[in-house]
Amino acid sequence: MAAVYIGIGVGTLAVLWVALGSSGATAPREVLDPGVLVRWGLPLATTVHHLAMGITWAGLVFATTVVPRSTPVPGAGQTRAEHPAFARAMTVAAAAAAVWTLAAVAIIVLSYADTIGAPVSGSAEFTGQLGYYVTRLIPGQAWAVTAVAAALTTTLAVLVRSPAAVAATALVALAAVIPLSQLGHVAGVDDHNGAVNALALHLLGAGIWTGGIIVLALLAPLLTAPATGHGSARTVLERFSALAGVAFVLVAVSGVINTVYRIGGWDGLDSGYGALVIAKTIATVALGVLGYLNRRAITAGTPTLGRVWRLITVEVFILCAVMALGVALARTPTPVPLERQPDITPAEILTGYLLPPPLSFSGWFTQWRVDWLWIAVAILAACLYLGGARHLRRTGAPWPVARTAAFLAGLVLLVYVTCGAMALYAPILFSVHTAAHLLLSFPVPLLLIAGAPGRLAAALVPVRTDGSTGWCELAAAWRTSRAGALLAHPAPAGILMLAGLGVFYYTPAFAVALHTHVGHELMNTTAVALGLIFATAALAAPPDRRAVRTQALVLLAVATVLGIWVVFTALSPTVIQPEWFSGLGRDWGPSPLADQQSAAHSILLAGVLPLLAAALAVLARRHQHGTTDATVDRGTPKDIHHG
Secondary structure (H helix, E strand, O other): OHHHHHHHHHHHHHHHHHHHHHHOOOOOOOOOOOOHHHHHHHHHHHHHHHHHHHHHHHHHHHHHHHOOOEEEOOOOOOOEEEOHHHHHHHHHHHHHHHHHHHHHHHHHHHHHHHHHOOOOOOOHHHHHHHHHHHHHOHHHHHHHHHHHHHHHHHHHHHHOOOHHHHHHHHHHHHOOHHHHOOOOHHHHOOOHHHHHHHHHHHHHHHHHHHHHHHHHHHHHHHHOOOOOOHHHHHHHHHHHHHHHHHHHHHHHHHHHHHHHHHHOOHHHHOOHHHHHHHHHHHHHHHHHHHHHHHHHHHHHOOOOHHHHHHHHHHHHHHHHHHHHHHHHHHOOOOOOOOOOOOOOOHHHHHHOOOOOOOOOOOHHHHOOOOOHHHHHHHHHHHHHHHHHHHHHHHOOOOOOHHHHHHHHHHHHHHHHHHHOHHHHHOOOOHHHHHHHHHHHHOHHHHHHHHOOHHHHHHHHOOOOOOOOOOHHHHHHHHHHOHHHHHHOOHHHHHHHHHHHHHHHHOOOHHHHHHHOHHHHHHHHHHHHHHHHHHHHHHHOOOOOHHHHHHHHHHHHHHHHHHHHHHHHHHHOOOOOOHHHHOOOOOOOOOOHHHHHHHHHHHHHHHHHHHHHHHHHHHHHHHHOOOOOOOEEEOOEEEOOOOO
16 A cells, blocks of 8 residues: 555646646746745645545545445444544544644745745745735635644644544535635636636535545455444445546536636637646546446445455556646646736725626616536536436436426526526615525525425435434434424524525625625525525424414514514614625616615515515415325435425
């Protein structure tokens, strides 16, 4: 094993050396040359950083949801011992996180030297300005936050072992993609936010995919050992294959998007940067096909250690080569300079975009600003749902077309709100912002839950018995938790939903969402998450008619509170966030105060009316209570209202 990884390291360094040398990224500069240590050390440290980060991510994801967590102890009744594969995954994650931390710190120093064009030194001037770089400049801040996240992950990976704590550690590690996505060539394109999201998806997919193959190779001896049985290896490979498939799609699609942002046109392929793009594309496609064939071949037979190693080794080599090519791309000038022009208009200074034209009727359908994060969420959700419904019908169990239509309608509305005209005008007009926020809070979740995705998953996803966390275990953990048990009731869920709206609009949270891209995405995520909790409680299959009345009354109560907000908004004499909406330089449409008062119509259309429609649907279900419509819950036909 050691010889194999030495070979992988040597191969990766060789690819990196060839890529950097051919692209001219490490050539001496005519002015402000930082020296050979920085020119070669920075890409090398970045390669180590990305590899270690990917291995950390994968190790924690494996420990959370892929490898068995426990194994029975013979003769000890129900007592279960920690599975060796789980223990090794956590050890690998902790060790990789330590390397990740050191690499991030090295990048801080080297990137600062590269920025100022001076060699690394211990002089007072160099170290003094380094503090300014870390605390005041965006690249330094991003790498500093990454280093802190890596250090925190290292500490947690050593200390924690409970399922919830390991999952939380994985989230802390994965959150490092947020500052990292602010870096790179895409930060200079006109559609800054879209490029940042595309880069974040690319980093996530590439990191989990690359690290997953390496972690899988490290765990192979334990998974194929006779003591644990070959069943563990097959199960782990099947789970990882699904994860790798999602990661491959993220890498391929986001890679195309990033290339379009960076390269400018077909002529850009005829350059050093274009050659690296072509090489990386070929390697990525080859890796995707090879990985699929490899895992299919492994699971078709007995997954012995020799078979696993022979099939994984080539894949690891290509993965590391792809990552080295990616690092070289990041250090290579693009064919079209991607330096943003200075923001000169008030709208550009505040939003990062030019002020859009007046919103016309046709503009609601023709103007788009794509948010790749929500596009990815919608496509993944649609594929999983349609694949599950198709599989269920193949087993002979019915799945109503109306549910599928409702779920897909919710996804279409989600994409429109986050990528359509509302994405352009929500930062400009308070009325549009309120409409978008309420659509994400009520109609989108109500449509998604009407599609019964939880019931579909429960019918198809098996319960795990090895202590790892899958869909069923996650859902059960939420239902049995104090918060889950409380929010399963419509009234607490409705109160939480309304509290979330109040906190957002009447605290500094609104300003954070307007001024920062991360805040905007957190706003969207929170709106959908709270909406799903409320919709699940409001549309849950009721045990009796009293529960139906309770659900309808809560829906009507929430609609009533929104109605009070309508009146308050229509009569409000002051502008919310006046420094933003009054400072955009908008010379068309109503005044900020008039636009805010017109948001009363948005609250009615996007909030009150969908809730009234949901209440009517719940009441209509009351008259159908007691009738049966065979559906499936964990493979067992059950009543549609009681299931």
